[in-house]
Amino acid sequence: MKAPFARIVDEHGATVLRVCRAILGPHDAEDAWSETFLSALRAYPELPESANVEAWLVTIAHRRAIDQVRAAQRRAVPVDAVPERPVASALPDGDLWLAVAALPDKQRQALAYRYAADLPYAEIAEILGGTVEAARRAAADGLKTLRTRTTREDLA
Numbered sequence: 001m002k003a004p005f006a007r008i009v010d011e012h013g014a015t016v017l018r019v020c021r022a023i024l025g026p027h028d029a030e031d032a033w034s035e036t037f038l039s040a041l042r043a044y045p046e047l048p049e050s051a052n053v054e055a056w057l058v059t060i061a062h063r064r065a066i067d068q069v070r071a072a073q074r075r076a077v078p079v080d081a082v083p084e085r086p087v088a089s090a091l092p093d094g095d096l097w098l099a100v101a102a103l104p105d106k107q108r109q110a111l112a113y114r115y116a117a118d119l120p121y122a123e124i125a126e127i128l129g130g131t132v133e134a135a136r137r138a139a140a141d142g143l144k145t146l147r148t149r150t151t152r153e154d155l156a
Helices: 003-023 029-046 055-076 096-101 105-116 122-130 133-147
Strands: none
Touching: 003 029, 003 055, 003 105, 029 055, 055 105, 055 122, 096 105, 096 133, 105 122, 105 133, 122 133
16 A cells, blocks of 8 residues: 655755755755656656656656756846856855856756765666666766866865
């Protein structure tokens, strides 16, 4: 017998929120969290009892967060004046969220699923659509990049 949906939210809500925060940052994560559980609520009656609920929710959260990223990229950003030439993006010191956001998608997602959701690499590979080795490499490359872009003081 499947658990009541409210219990699913209680058990996995924090993990889903960590995944959303890792992809979107702390300010936009709550919307993706809500959308994740609304989608999950609709699909829950059809979910097989043998399914890995946590991995299923993380997959939904990943998709909702990516939808928000894509929607934000399509929105125009108002500015007072158009610059003469493109501004190179500089990573401000002390902002770990910006450092994570600056990572390539696969690296950021692999780190989020491994360290925020505590998923094994086999499940990460399944979510990202690659091999276990590729998921491991993406997470390792992401950590290496973060270590070179941030210092201990930045993380404090």
